[in-house]
Amino acid sequence: MNDGIVTEKTDGTIVTPRGFKVAGLHSGVKRKRNDLGVIYCERPANAAAVYTLNKIVAAPITLTKKSITAHEKVQAVIINSGNANACTGKQGYEDAETMQRLTAETFNVAQEHVAVASTGVIGEAMPMDKISSHIDKLTLNTDEAAAEAFGESILTTDTFTKSVCFETTIDGNKISIAGAAKGSGMIEPNMGTMLAFITTDAVIDSPVLQALLNEVVDRTFNSITVDGDTSTNDMVLVMASELAEHEPLTTAHPDWKNFVYAFEKVCQVLAKQIARDGEGATKLIEVEVAGAVTEETARQVAKTIVGSSLVKTAVYGSDANWGRIIAAIGYSDVEINPDTIDLSIGSIPLLKDSRPCEFSEEAATEYLANEVINIYVNLHLGEEEAKAWGCDLTYDYVRINASYRS
């Protein structure tokens, strides 16, 4: 895909692409950790976004969608964690508007160019006193400490900040694409309680960026699942500052594939970080399904496997219980041939033509003790393939979610 042109992961952060600054602080919505963050761009960035498919949509999503649809530009994003501002009625929408207005005033940008995102508990009124009094305390910066403070400010039950940066070359000039995300619970295809912010200095129009995001999101963010619950607040937002020097990117640009490759990598790395940090998770599960008739059915089988509670607990228990994997394939609602399925974990074949292989239980258990578990399936029906990512289901998932509000 990369044709010798260097596209590589760097140590950069969300502020590596030219033009972006961030900040994060503790306003008091959460007890201790940072809970208020901002992304700022020195000029209105071309924007693209995808939103939750949940029919109960949180106020900040409704507001942001309206702004971006109308103006296709974002210059600042204000994000709080600890309270989702969902199911909060008219007051909730007004609160989101207040956050938008105060951010516009503080950073001197047009109100319609401010995106708003919230994550946390559903159905409680926003503690606006805390938020309103802290927006002007946000001190923009481009250093690593600021990126980390911002990364923390968007987390809920996440255990680590999620960040990635890739560089590639367009018209011989270096550009960067970077991202920060939060995940953890309510993570499921079609946007979980997942927020991802992607910045780039590439020159690219909003409609082109939106089309690319729509395409890539299915292969990345929509291919992860933690618990099958879809949140009311999800959003992936991309901002292009256009401060790099090159001809505007379109699908006809000779270096388009470099941008796509780097962009998809950024999305994929963030998605995998989210899956790896699923609530209570100890392991990342990557399922690759090949030999499918279409990419969509391959993805559906992969997502069904990685979403199965029984597969997830078996992985947690390091139990090579392939019967649960094949049962999941069988109920995935995809037409399969029950007699032609190959299945392996890591390099250990478990099934060939749907029949058990002889394998060492010890070796399988040892493999399943790793932090990243690969499951490979070949349906032998066609040429298409897809991947999905998830995590194991553990005691800690139950502990975290049986006591989330307390």
Added chain:
Amino acid sequence: MNDGIVTEKTDGTIVTPRGFKVAGLHSGVKRKRNDLGVIYCERPANAAAVYTLNKIVAAPITLTKKSITAHEKVQAVIINSGNANACTGKQGYEDAETMQRLTAETFNVAQEHVAVASTGVIGEAMPMDKISSHIDKLTLNTDEAAAEAFGESILTTDTFTKSVCFETTIDGNKISIAGAAKGSGMIEPNMGTMLAFITTDAVIDSPVLQALLNEVVDRTFNSITVDGDTSTNDMVLVMASELAEHEPLTTAHPDWKNFVYAFEKVCQVLAKQIARDGEGATKLIEVEVAGAVTEETARQVAKTIVGSSLVKTAVYGSDANWGRIIAAIGYSDVEINPDTIDLSIGSIPLLKDSRPCEFSEEAATEYLANEVINIYVNLHLGEEEAKAWGCDLTYDYVRINASYRS
């Protein structure tokens, strides 16, 4: 529904309907508990059955479906637990046939009138030496001890035997409908690893019985979920000995509604027992959704709520986290009005027109400590309603499934 004619729950068991005998014993497939059982009818009973929708179908299901489809009669059912005889290829099918043949010989019935069912681990060869040498040790009886021994023989990780009996009156004569079931893991709409056997002495043709079963199964067995995993081995089998004295039952029979009522009650009680005994469960969750446009969409919303890992853990933690319930309603794929939802748990209203009610957290937590939790939703879109049943998600679910095979 009952029009004054007495339909009532009795202390009866699967052998209360005239003509049926059962037995159960320990053959050695499982370490300790009974693992081999039989249901016998003194004459070929009119049969109806529904089977797993998983595309990976276990050998005994394939064989039984073939026999019942061709002959519409069952005189004996042989069931083992501990090994599912699934993904066992040609040998597995031959093993199921051997079970069928040995049962036919032992109890002197036609081989095509023997149904076979298996439940347990997937993908391991059937220990046929143990099963073959124990079928003729099964001693048929009609007493309570035999019913209990049979009930035990079909269990896997279940913690109690599931049994129910109802009586009703047809043409002035008493008839009985009774059932036994097993559930526990891999329980999900469209047949989990669920086996249910229903006996009746009513006079009713197989096609009439099949049509009734198809209708009732959606409102009962297919309205429960434990973990979203659908097994390869599920079956609900109904046998009518026709030893009662009355005009054959059809939808035109004046007492048809009595039979339907009692039949649905038997299915519903077994389904709720299965949900209550979901792996690791401490609570039965009953979700009732009203105000829907169709019964199907009401059921879909109810099943989405009761299947949500986040709702299940909140119930386990006695946390009135209604945000998770409304999020589940929103991602249920049913058209809703996000502004007209009423929600209560027990008699405590939590939401009215999608807006939070003031309620006592203490009272809600106290209510959620009960063993049966009722969640009521009104969508205010139409007149239809439906129920679904499930259980909480606990540490023990993880413990049981992280170590099932060891």
